[in-house]
Amino acid sequence: MDPAALVDxxxxxxxxxxxxxxxxxxxxxxxxxxxxxxxxxxxxxxxxEECDRLARVAYHTTYNADLEVVAYDQFPADSAIRALYExxxxxxxxxxxxxxxRLHRYADPFGALNLAVMRDGHxxxxxxxxxxxxxxxxxxxxxxxxxxxxxxxxxxADNPNETTVEAVRRGERDDLVRIEPMTPGTLMLFNxxxxxxxxxxxxxxxPRHVALLAYDTKPGTxxxxxxxxxxxxxxxx
Numbered sequence: 285m286d287p288a289a290l291v292d293x294x295x296x297x298x299x300x301x302x303x304x305x306x307x308x309x310x311x312x313x314x315x316x317x318x319x320x321x322x323x324x325x326x327x328x329x330x331x332x333e334e335c336d337r338l339a340r341v342a343y344h345t346t347y348n349a350d351l352e353v354v355a356y357d358q359f360p361a362d363s364a365i366r367a368l369y370e371x372x373x374x375x376x377x378x379x380x381x382x383x384x385x386r387l388h389r390y391a392d393p394f395g396a397l398n399l400a401v402m403r404d405g406h407x408x409x410x411x412x413x414x415x416x417x418x419x420x421x422x423x424x425x426x427x428x429x430x431x432x433x434x435x436x437x438x439x440x441a442d443n444p445n446e447t448t449v450e451a452v453r454r455g456e457r458d459d460l461v462r463i464e465p466m467t468p469g470t471l472m473l474f475n476x477x478x479x480x481x482x483x484x485x486x487x488x489x490x491p492r493h494v495a496l497l498a499y500d501t502k503p504g505t506x507x508x509x510x511x512x513x514x515x516x517x518x519x520x521x
Contacts, residue, residue: 285364287371290327296471298373304380307473311381314436315475318464322471323421327364331423332468334364335493339401347514349408352401355394355516368421369397369497378419378499381473390498392506394516402430402492408483410453412439413476419497420474422466427488432464432472435480452480466494 296319297303311317323331338359342352359366368374370389379387390396402408407429435452438460439445451457464472474481486492498505512519 285362285367287364287368287374290323290331290364290368291374292321292324292469296322298377301380304377307381308383311473311475312383315479316434316436316464317381317473318466319471320465320467321469323423323469325469328423328468331364332493335399335401335423335495336491338363338399339491339493342399342401343515343517345515345517347511348411351406351408352403353515354399354401356397357393359397359399365399365421365423365495366397369495374497375499378473382417384501387499387501388503388505390500390506391504392498392512393520394512395507396498398496398498400492400494400496402426402483402486402494404487404489405485406492407485410480410482411476412478412480416475416477416501417499418472418474418476419499420472421495421497422468422470422472422493423495424468424490424493425466426486426492427490428486429484429488430486430492431484432466433461433482433484434464434474435460436462437478438480439478449480 291298307317338354339352341358342354344352375387375389379385438448438452448457452460466472509519
């Protein structure tokens with residue numbers, strides 16, 4: 285699989301420094317950048333088929349979430365999603381948007397690339413991330429719910445803003461919540477460390493499929509055994 289054939293490079297030229305600069309400025313302001321139509325529409329049916337196959341081996345985790353997860357080592361060698369994750373031009377583009385000289389793929393044999401599968405009744409509650417950024421690709425929405433709800437920049441390193449955070453959790457500050465568009469084919473860069481976010485409850489028989497691509501500013505990033513057991517139900521052989 286040629287990953288270049290998956291990306292609409294006419295709309296999103298990965299080697300355009302001016303584009304990366306504009307997106308980087310937006311990320312610095314809002315801690316989120318959404319690129320609709322990043323994956324070509326004619327490539328999506330094959331990706332959906334791949335996700336449906338992978339979902340059969342997904343592990344149902346309740347480790348800080350209620351969803352099913354496919355680990356990196358479960359993606360076959362001919363996986364189109366895996367080819368896209370392992371494609372250097374994409375990683376280099378993300379690095380430029382983030383203003384980083386270089387990024388590295390995770391060394392985690394499970395967590396480097398995940399498929400998050402959310403079925404009827406699954407949801408992801410309000411939370412903050414422990415990482416500076418997450419890269420995701422929306423592949424298939426659920427029939428109902430499954431919205432990515434975000435309260436951007438609700439806290440900072442200097443101000444935890446606990447009063448507002450708790451008000452959002454109680455449903456008293458819906459005016460601060462925005463729904464980020466996650467139409468199929470959308471690439472999103474998101475800094476959840478400072479932005480409170482959740483995925484609303486999924487309803488209906490069609491699962492929500494989102495690929496999660498893990499990069500870091502330093503090489504060798506791995507997760508500990510507790511996280512591996514909780515998220516994937518196993519440890520590396």
